[in-house]
Amino acid sequence: MTSTLQPRKDGSSNLATGDRPVSQRFRFDLNTLPTIAALVIFIGMIAYGEIAYGRILQANTISNLLINNAYLIVLAVGLTFVILTGGIDLSVGAIIAFSSVSGVMLANAGWDPYLVMVLMVLMGTAFGAVSGVLVQYFNVQPFIATLAMMFLGRGLASMLSTVPERLSDESPIRALATPIKIIDGEKVNDLVVTPGVMLAALVVLGGFFVLHRTRLGRTVYAIGGSEQSASLMGLPVPRTKLAIYIISGTLAGVAGVIYTARLGSAQNITGIGWELDAIAATVIGGTLLTGGAGFVLGSVVGALVLGLMNVLITRDGGIRPETTTIITGGILLVFVILQRFVIRQQR
């Protein structure tokens, strides 16, 4: 009965010992399946759009997709951290409302616009810190803690103003939305990015680095696997849980800056339901709501799937915009079922 020491599945896996080729560093295991599925759907949507409507797979469409969804990508990265630990953050949409309304008002009051941008981000940090403290030190359920912060943020934004607050066109904040041509194509078919998009890309890279190349990131995955195990392994669980809500809040602040720069105005009703869009993007991108499995890059794909869906619906013209939510729901449902399947396979 030497078999007890060997992997349970079958004898063959013993052959693969020790040094494996570098090519196998990207393991194809069940954890990556939902993310791959999201990627497949994204590519499928592009292909369908190209065939049915044309002019999808071209520089300006892709540019607009990125520019219009940069804020959502940033939010989804933040949510990925939170959801990986098995938590949730419902406050991000309200944080955007509060930080953008107050930011615009401060800028219009003559504050230094660069300072204002930093402040907008720090407001998100503050909200996240409060959520994190509630969750970690007062043992409040993440759902409830961040729900409270959501109402608080929305309420504060409404107290500041209930009408759109416009940013002057010359404000340096708007510079974040200045188009920069990368490739000058025919007519308007240019590949364009904005500093906002570049910021979002930095956030994605940073998120990837933190999750996969730092101990903080590994602790995030460990907490998602089993919080109790993580703390018995001597990992800094309280500090990490606090950190992820701070990260999520901060990134909501960043998303607020990016969105405000693009729109040029802010309103207290901005961002209603965006927390749910970001959660949807994260889940579609393959992150398990129970935590422990998922990728930042998957969440990016998830955000782009949602963005592309809007583009396709607009292009079609025949589909009523109201059906967007129904389609989002449908896609989400498919992915959640897919995840169930994956979890069942793992047991």
Add this chain to the structure above:
Amino acid sequence: MATSLPIVEMKDISISFPGVKALDGVDFRLYQGEVHTLMGENGAGKSTLIKALTGVYKIDSGQILISGEERRLTGTADAQAAGIATVYQEVNLCANLTIGENVMLGHEVRGPFGINWRATYRAATEALKGLGLDHLDPRQPLSSLSLAVQQLVAISRAMVTKSKVLILDEPTSSLDANEVENLFTVMRRLRDQGVAILFVSHFLDQVYAISDRLTVLRNGKYEGEYLTRELDRTALISKMIGKDFATLKSLGRERQEHHGEPREPLLTATDLGRKGSIEPTDVELRRGEVLGFAGLLGSGRTELARLLYGADKPDSGTVVLRGKKTDLSTPAAALANRIAFSSENRRDEGIIRDLSVRENLILAVQAKRGWFRPLGKKEQDEIVGKYLKELNVRPADPERAIRNLSGGNQQKVLLGRWLATKPDLLILDEPTRGIDVGAKAEIQATVAALAEEGVSIVFISSELEEVVRLSDRILVLKDHRKIAELDNGPEITAETIVAVIAEEGVTEEGAA
């Protein structure tokens, strides 16, 4: 072997919780290169002592010296830094990560670009090799390993931190004999490398097989420290429970005399099976009979029991109960037919932690009656009082939250819960796992007495001795099917069953 200075010395340790003195002036010494077992009944203070040593609990008085220096540890991480690593009964690793990631969590090798995964996995491979686990691929997911191997991985994780002290808190309670042997091989290897190992186990055989020295605790007090080879089992048990244990010994004889006369069958299951969990199996159970299910962990014991109770829906077979064909595919139907099932998973499927002993005890009776006819206070008191007394639950306080009881007493309450429904068939899945010798003896005695009263019992346990001692007949399972049915008698021993399991289908072993 042992150097003159203990690596861990705990002197006169006391810890109190509200209303309880958990440890009272306990001494403990651990030397380099020894396996030292901490013995005691549940509630004797073993876990408290370990938690004091690992910094989870603060000590009220006393001293903890590590390598001769006084230390005040503040938690798991701090203890790890001081060279003390702990592996718990339930494997505390992350199933969503790979083997290597688990081994190295918190100790990943870092370079200028963050974690250097190649070096990290190399270090993990080294650590696994150090325990003779060379054949494991650190890039495989942890979930591909059996629980026993996961435990070894947890130990190699402890070795990454170059721990001088390794605490193994009941590592063997869910392992089968071979897995225990593998664990012991690893433990001996580490001991020979100079690691000091603190071992806790309820299995006397294992304690005698592996440990060099014993410290016995009773009721939070220090009983003494002994060399294992100088203390025989009888003496050890009486030191642990502080009284004689004749109940344990007499029990076996009674049961073996008891069977013989054929009785009417209570339940006959034909071809009962469920795809992926147990192959179609025949089970016959007579009135007043104890039917033991024996087999290794994962052999299908629990699965078969769950089918009998309807906790899982069978997809083949018929059940004839009291001469009538009966549908038992839901727990409610089984309960209505006076079948009760006590799960092996006491913590998750048994007790409801935050409810009181009384509420836990009456749960099944109440469910059987229906929630619209609540039991009156008087009726409740009657039932609760009866079973607390009969089963000798300590403390006999019905209003205490059940989570504050020791494992053995929780199990007694659960037994009471099902007995209160007056079952004709009681299925007990691992009722004695992880509980102390005293409570174990009481539960075994209860099972014997119930059979005497005519209740049929399915008794499942990993401890073959126990199955043999109690059962009239033994159904042996392996690889999700029944491989033998033995009539118990003086010639049947635990070794007989091991032999049956080992010899059956030897050629298929590689696939097991």
